[in-house]
Amino acid sequence: MKKSRIIVESIIKGFFLGCALVAVLSVVLITLFIFIKGVPLFVEVSPLKFLFSTRWEPTNEESPGFGIFSFIIGSFYVTFLALLIGVPIGLACAIFLAEFAKGKFAVMLRRVVELLAGIPSVVYGLFGVIVICSLVRETFGGTGFSVLSGAIILAIMILPTIINISEISIRSVPEEYREGSFAMGATHWQTITKVLLPASKSGILAAIILGTGRAIGETMAVLMVAGNAPIMPGWITSKVRTLTMNIVTDMSYASGNHMVALFTTGIILFFFIMLLNITIYIITRKSRIRNA
Amino acid sequence: MGTTFTLPKFKQCEENKTTSENKINMTEEDDTAAMNFKIITKNLDLFYGDFQALYDISMDIRPNKVTALIGPSGCGKSTFLRTLNRMNDLIASVHLNGNVYYDQTDIYKNYDVIELRKRIGMVFQKPNPFPMTVFDNVAYGPRVHGIKKKNQLHDIVEKSIKKAALWDEVADRLHEPALGLSGGQQQRLCIARVLAVEPDVILMDEPTSALDPISTARIEDLIEELKQNYTIIIVTHNMQQAGRISDFTGFFLNGKLIEMGKAKDIFFNPADKRTEDYICGRFG
Numbered sequence: 001m002k003k004s005r006i007i008v009e010s011i012i013k014g015f016f017l018g019c020a021l022v023a024v025l026s027v028v029l030i031t032l033f034i035f036i037k038g039v040p041l042f043v044e045v046s047p048l049k050f051l052f053s054t055r056w057e058p059t060n061e062e063s064p065g066f067g068i069f070s071f072i073i074g075s076f077y078v079t080f081l082a083l084l085i086g087v088p089i090g091l092a093c094a095i096f097l098a099e100f101a102k103g104k105f106a107v108m109l110r111r112v113v114e115l116l117a118g119i120p121s122v123v124y125g126l127f128g129v130i131v132i133c134s135l136v137r138e139t140f141g142g143t144g145f146s147v148l149s150g151a152i153i154l155a156i157m158i159l160p161t162i163i164n165i166s167e168i169s170i171r172s173v174p175e176e177y178r179e180g181s182f183a184m185g186a187t188h189w190q191t192i193t194k195v196l197l198p199a200s201k202s203g204i205l206a207a208i209i210l211g212t213g214r215a216i217g218e219t220m221a222v223l224m225v226a227g228n229a230p231i232m233p234g235w236i237t238s239k240v241r242t243l244t245m246n247i248v249t250d251m252s253y254a255s256g257n258h259m260v261a262l263f264t265t266g267i268i269l270f271f272f273i274m275l276l277n278i279t280i281y282i283i284t285r286k287s288r289i290r291n292a
Numbered sequence: 293m294g295t296t297f298t299l300p301k302f303k304q305c306e307e308n309k310t311t312s313e314n315k316i317n318m319t320e321e322d323d324t325a326a327m328n329f330k331i332i333t334k335n336l337d338l339f340y341g342d343f344q345a346l347y348d349i350s351m352d353i354r355p356n357k358v359t360a361l362i363g364p365s366g367c368g369k370s371t372f373l374r375t376l377n378r379m380n381d382l383i384a385s386v387h388l389n390g391n392v393y394y395d396q397t398d399i400y401k402n403y404d405v406i407e408l409r410k411r412i413g414m415v416f417q418k419p420n421p422f423p424m425t426v427f428d429n430v431a432y433g434p435r436v437h438g439i440k441k442k443n444q445l446h447d448i449v450e451k452s453i454k455k456a457a458l459w460d461e462v463a464d465r466l467h468e469p470a471l472g473l474s475g476g477q478q479q480r481l482c483i484a485r486v487l488a489v490e491p492d493v494i495l496m497d498e499p500t501s502a503l504d505p506i507s508t509a510r511i512e513d514l515i516e517e518l519k520q521n522y523t524i525i526i527v528t529h530n531m532q533q534a535g536r537i538s539d540f541t542g543f544f545l546n547g548k549l550i551e552m553g554k555a556k557d558i559f560f561n562p563a564d565k566r567t568e569d570y571i572c573g574r575f576g
Contacts, residue, residue, distance in 0.1 A: 176420035177422055180421075182379065182382060182409065183413065183414035184410075184485065185410035185433065185437065
């Protein structure tokens with residue numbers, strides 16, 4: 001009786017451990033896989049040339065070009081512009097939710113923001129093609145399929161991340177700070193800008209970095225609106241191809257070194273995402289130490 | 293300071309008086325000062341939603357004196373204190389009836405709340421310096437009120453920290469985080485921060501309840517000094533403290549002001565049985 005119970009307990013424990021390991025194993029396997037598939041490119045193409053050449057002609061049989069520099073720049077360009085648009089709006093929304101919105105309206109607003117996070121990216125893309133691209137075309141000229149269109153779509157997509165995490169970190173500022181500021185005769189606005197935001201800056205920074213990760217990794221929506229031309233992007237109305245778009249566009253027909261180069265592109269993307277995650281880890285650890 | 297945790301024997305505690313007349317202890321010499329009361333509240337009722345927290349509080353606060361508000365937890369003394377600089381405005385469900393006059397002006401009718409809080413500063417129960425440097429904490433008030441010149445700010449900061457008897461301890465760490473100071477230093481920093489906006493009245497909400505006895509003694513000495521230039525109203529749980537530092541004392545119970553008068557009358561000759569019971573430690 002007692003023995004059987006111990007066996008059952010350990011089986012259950014092992015089961016849960018196994019499930020937990022699935023996540024860890026997935027990360028390890030994915031990492032291994034893209035490295036095994038992607039690294040061999042460097043036998044034929046030097047890493048520097050891969051990273052810093054803008055010549056992407058993988059199907060040119062005489063002298064194939066495997067330079068992804070335009071796509072790296074494209075990814076950063078679109079992401080940076082998306083942050084430029086999305087962070088002020090998201091932060092303002094977070095401040096509104098944390099400091100001003102009350103009752104049912106606040107609840108409704110939060111629900112809507114959550115909903116925004118749940119919309120499939122292809123739907124964002126459809127909306128982008130119909131609304132944003134034509135808006136950009138009418139306002140700035142060009143085809144409408146552009147850096148700016150991609151950035152606007154991404155800005156909307158990262159809003160939920162930025163709003164949620166910023167709101168939580170503004171709310172977690174101790175009530176004593178707010179009271180202290182108000183009791184000094186500070187206005188609500190002064191209290192927000194001089195006390196609440198500085199006190200929650202590590203959380204807000206984490207929100208922005210998570211949003212950055214989301215924007216860099218997003219594929220479908222930008223693919224549909226950003227033009228996808230494998231060239232160095234110029235002004236905000238020019239077409240652009242990002243790292244993710246490069247992988248997904250060529251995947252359907254690539255073979256040989258071309259295929260390998262797509263995995264190598266994946267490695268670079270993976271590297272950027274890791275960098276962002278490590279940054280968040282450092283920021284949050286620092287603030288934990290300071291608050292302890 | 294070792295007496296913090298033991299009740300001193302007040303004279304009347306052994307006698308067990310039974311008067312329950314709700315009388316305000318005042319002598320003739322005080323009545324002549326009636327014209328220049330710093331703060332006057334008239335028939336003040338306060339509600340949190342449906343719950344009434346204060347009943348018909350009428351109180352006169354004299355300038356350049358320390359007025360202590362005592363009473364058991366939940367008796368409304370902190371709530372009352374927060375009506376004086378309109379901190380209760382921050383809570384949406386609060387509404388009140390009656391009047392609060394500061395220098396003969398009704399602060400709920402004809403007063404800009406920003407100006408009011410400049411004139412009536414507040415020190416909180418838990419030291420609450422902002423997570424910035426010592427200097428920036430003290431400069432916070434002057435800055436939000438528009439002072440930008442570096443020299444001027446520096447003068448104000450130095451003067452305020454000196455007034456708060458903290459200068460010797462922080463002079464060489466002005467640009468270090470305020471949260472690195474000890475609890476007692478943090479509370480004096482909060483007092484310096486209030487002094488920096490040159491208030492007229494300082495409200496203190498149990499300012500020493502989170503501090504050790506030595507830090508408490510320092511704050512009490514500081515209060516003694518500050519009353520020459522400021523009107524001080526202090527809420528305290530600690531009756532010994534009220535006895536030591538206050539000139540006038542008000543006793544709150546269940547949202548009502550039971551008795552108010554000179555500290556020595558309240559402590560040695562209370563008119564109300566409930567005051568006496570509380571002071572003698574029979575409840576609360």
